[in-house]
Amino acid sequence: MSQPPAQPPEQPSPQSFGSPGPSHLDAGTSERLYSADELAAYTAWREQEEAAAHQPSHQSAQQQPAEHTQPVAGRRIARPESSGYGDLPPLPGGGPVPAQARAQAPAPVPAPPGSAVPAVVTAYPPAEVPRFMSATDFLDRRAGDLPLGPATWGWRGRVRRWTGGAVKPQMGRAEVENELQRRAIQRDFDGPRTIAFLNPKGGAAKTTGVLAAGYTFGTVRGGGVVAWDNNETRGTLGIRGTRGEHRNTTRELLEDLEKFNDVYQSRIGDLGAFVRSQGDAHFDVLASDERPDVTGTIRADDFRAVHALLERFYRVILVDTGNNMRAENWLAAAQTADLLVVTSTVREDTGYSGLWMLDALTDAGYADLKQKTVTVLSDPSPKVDDQLAKDLVSVYEQRTRAVYRVPYDPVLVSGSVVPYAELSVATQRSWLRACAGMAEAL
Numbered sequence: 001m002s003q004p005p006a007q008p009p010e011q012p013s014p015q016s017f018g019s020p021g022p023s024h025l026d027a028g029t030s031e032r033l034y035s036a037d038e039l040a041a042y043t044a045w046r047e048q049e050e051a052a053a054h055q056p057s058h059q060s061a062q063q064q065p066a067e068h069t070q071p072v073a074g075r076r077i078a079r080p081e082s083s084g085y086g087d088l089p090p091l092p093g094g095g096p097v098p099a100q101a102r103a104q105a106p107a108p109v110p111a112p113p114g115s116a117v118p119a120v121v122t123a124y125p126p127a128e129v130p131r132f133m134s135a136t137d138f139l140d141r142r143a144g145d146l147p148l149g150p151a152t153w154g155w156r157g158r159v160r161r162w163t164g165g166a167v168k169p170q171m172g173r174a175e176v177e178n179e180l181q182r183r184a185i186q187r188d189f190d191g192p193r194t195i196a197f198l199n200p201k202g203g204a205a206k207t208t209g210v211l212a213a214g215y216t217f218g219t220v221r222g223g224g225v226v227a228w229d230n231n232e233t234r235g236t237l238g239i240r241g242t243r244g245e246h247r248n249t250t251r252e253l254l255e256d257l258e259k260f261n262d263v264y265q266s267r268i269g270d271l272g273a274f275v276r277s278q279g280d281a282h283f284d285v286l287a288s289d290e291r292p293d294v295t296g297t298i299r300a301d302d303f304r305a306v307h308a309l310l311e312r313f314y315r316v317i318l319v320d321t322g323n324n325m326r327a328e329n330w331l332a333a334a335q336t337a338d339l340l341v342v343t344s345t346v347r348e349d350t351g352y353s354g355l356w357m358l359d360a361l362t363d364a365g366y367a368d369l370k371q372k373t374v375t376v377l378s379d380p381s382p383k384v385d386d387q388l389a390k391d392l393v394s395v396y397e398q399r400t401r402a403v404y405r406v407p408y409d410p411v412l413v414s415g416s417v418v419p420y421a422e423l424s425v426a427t428q429r430s431w432l433r434a435c436a437g438m439a440e441a442l
Contacts, residue, residue: 148171149171150165154172154175156169156170178432184440185217185221185439186220187439189442192310192316193338194307195316195337195340196321196333196334196336196337196339197213197318197319198321198342198354199344199350199353199354200323200356200357203345203350204345205344205376205378205406208378209343209376209378210227210237210319210320211241211285212406212418213431213434214285215281215423215431216428216432217318218278219280219282220432220435221315221316224314224315225284225314225317225318226275226284226310226313226318228310228320229249229250229285229287229288229320230288230298230319230320230321230322231298231322232297232322232324232329233298233322234290237320238285238290239287240415240417241278241418242278242281244275246276247290249274249288250274250286250288251288251289252274253274253286254305256274257306257309263312274286280420280421286306299329300328300331304332304336319333321333325357338442339373339438340373340374341373341374341376342373342396342400343376344376345377345379346377346388346392351388354375355395355399369399370399370400370401371401371441372401374400374401374403374404375400375403376434377406378405379406380408381408401441402441404437405430406431406434407424407426407427409427
């Protein structure tokens with residue numbers, strides 16, 4: 001009795017080849033773009049699929065060619081007598097199939113004895129369906145290929161201006177570095193970021209560092225930055241920053257914190273009664289308590305409540321800390337911060353104090369402290385001890401992920417309101433480099 005002709009197996013769709021499930025292939029896309037070689041191999045596979053679809057489907061097992069595949073779980077698998085990966089089709093032009101494509105070919109599975117199999121030559125089954133460049137891919141690639149533009153600094157910039165733009169020299173090395181640092185600071189974060197400036201010794205340039213970093217982040221990012229004086233009693237950030245129309249501080253904000261409990265009704269403009277705008281510096285200052293008749297200190301719970309509020313309205317939070325490492329709010333800031341900045345002047349006592357603090361944090365079990373910390377060394381005078389500076393840089397490079405030097409700036413000596421517009425070019429560029437390093441660490 002003759003057997004009925006074998007029914008052709010259902011042709012698997014390209015999405016079924018190498019697919020672990022219906023996840024990202026349901027939309028007909030993959031997670032990456034394919035190379036030209038892989039697309040060529042895929043095209044050859046499709047051509048063989050179309051040719052196989054027009055062949056007779058009722059041939060018996062004895063009439064099949066030597067090379068065949070067996071449908072197994074939606075995939076065509078080469079017979080064991082083949083090379084182990086099947087006969088992969090050549091690329092157009094006679095080139096070999098890429099090693100990556102060969103590695104993705106299926107392992108051999110034997111056909112059941114006496115079974116009817118389709119007369120289909122083994123072909124390359126890609127692991128994923130190739131995806132062509134989408135509109136979003138196009139824009140992303142274009143954004144990554146944008147040139148830095150013509151020079152604006154030095155003789156190159158003067159040539160461009162003198163010729164009315166007819167001659168456009170490329171940026172020099174210093175200007176290129178400056179532009180890349182600005183782009184680093186302008187990068188998007190996936191949430192608010194907190195940077196705490198620490199050194200348990202007074203005079204270690206914490207407050208001036210916070211204001212300089214606020215000016216840099218604020219002007220380069222275009223706002224969304226707040227500098228917060230997290231001193232447990234009274235700090236000086238409020239008197240070193242630009243004075244506002246009000247005298248409210250963290251203390252008054254804590255007293256009125258319930259105003260912001262309703263997240264649907266509270267607005268960033270409501271914070272204007274508590275923070276002080278720094279004008280063209282494009283950041284705000286939240287001062288510490290300034291009233292002489294107030295007693296008490298800021299606790300850890302107070303820090304967390306204010307910090308949670310600031311996170312709702314600002315992208316970058318710069319925290320100026322006090323000098324008491326045992327204060328609750330100091331410890332809360334160190335625990336909460338995404339990045340720690342050890343500030344120090346090129347002096348032996350402030351340098352030692354910062355290292356002692358790192359020792360204490362290490363002994364307290366702060367994990368991954370080196371990768372979570374950077375150092376900013378400021379020159380306290382026009383001339384400093386070069387050997388001491390070299391030693392401090394060396395030891396802090398061992399303890400933190402990076403060390404940044406900031407030159408002496410005479411406009412910061414008076415201890416009064418920081419004149420942001422009068423900061424020297426060297427100071428501004430040094431802080432740009434330092435803040436770019438902070439942004440990359442975040």
